Amino acid sequence: MDAQSSFHFETLLIHGGLEPGPAGATTVPIVQSSSFAHATAEDLEDIFRGRKAGQIYTRLNNPTTDSLEKRLALLEGGVAAVATASGMAAISTAVLTILRSGDEILSSSSLFGGTYSLFHDTLANYGILSRFVDPTDLAAFRAAVSPATRLIFVETIGNPKMDVPDIAALAAIAREGGIPLMLDATVSTPYLARGRDLGADLVIHSTSKYINGTGSTIGGAIIDNGTFDWKSPLYPHFELYAKKYRQFAFTARLRKLMHKDLGACPAPMNSFLLTEGIETLALRMDRHCTNALALARFLQTHPKVAWVNYPGLEDSSFHDVATRQFGNRYGGLLTFGLYSQVEAFRLINALKLARNLANIGDAKTLVIHPASTICVDYPLEQRLLLGVSDELVRVSVGLEHEKDIIGDFSQALEAL
């Protein structure tokens, strides 16, 4: 395995964690088995005790999922990865591994709606409170660290706010406070930047998006960079894990408790589909990026468009930080404003190619009106905190020919 870490990213996308399959198969075998039999009682005891490696039960581990996890760990440069049933399962499991009642999350206010709901509503019911602060206001972010803060959570590119925080600066704040930084890198993917290089201790992906790339599969992943010192007195519940498993302390606790207990494991079939999808991530992201920039430039000059938010545009206030952080690539997601919700609806209804649905990262171009869908349960004030105004349309720019994508938006805008 370790010999592979010298390969380039594009090579790891295809070969990372891939072992020769039965009869010379070149894809990852789908091991559709709930449980795994072992020859003797002693063998199974040894596996349960951790004396030797082996599969136990698909809720805990599975050979197909293991292959995906190895590839993700290699791609991110982490010490371990855990694949989950969805991105929300990844966030829930990872966060609950760290936090106890009375602990606080210092979270970016610019979040995916589901994550906001988990932090703001669900976790609050169990005594875990979250402070939501603009991640691009570093002074405010630093000032919001409290004695109860046990986790800093940020998205690399806020979905759908499209703001780009300076992750390295936020990582420095986390280090100062002796608190781990968990980064949701779903929108940027490991291709634009590895969380580890930006100073994140833990990285989350909704693999449903760009890692799958075809809109066929729901999945999530947690990558442990092994960088946080869990011996800290702020985390007494990690003491034994830190002593026993050192740089694997987080993943060991996650696997032995939350992941086992919550049980949000991926189906082997989905792990297989994700190992297939991820192979072309680099190629696809390049095309997503160029198509998104072309559409952003088109929309920016269109008289019926009020504003466009895409970090690849030179006049975006996030252009410089995004350029530095993501190496001149800005992802496939953009938002733009019309002059009212009525116009936003009319535009969406007039589009012929772009699909109106709740997802991102598909090969197909997708649109949604977040205020009336993903954020429909939130009052205006909370929606604005998440960057969701009534006239905003989100576009996940697909892999079609750039002229067809622009043509679709052009005809829909003409029809307004």
Place this chain on the structure above:
Amino acid sequence: MQLTVNGKPESIESKDSLNITALLEELKVKDALYVTVELNGEILERENFDNTTVKNGDSLEFLYFMGGGR
């Protein structure tokens, strides 16, 4: 010297005592960089591998953190 390793008897003919680092080598323990060592039920800190010696009758467990990227 006679040891119990992962629940099974293990005899080391040549030596009467060994430090943990040398023992890991002697027993060709897999992925020694990642292994957790328990000596008579106590977890050993990695820093103490060189200055902790095992003697006749000691019981050891070599444990691994499983799965996901290793």
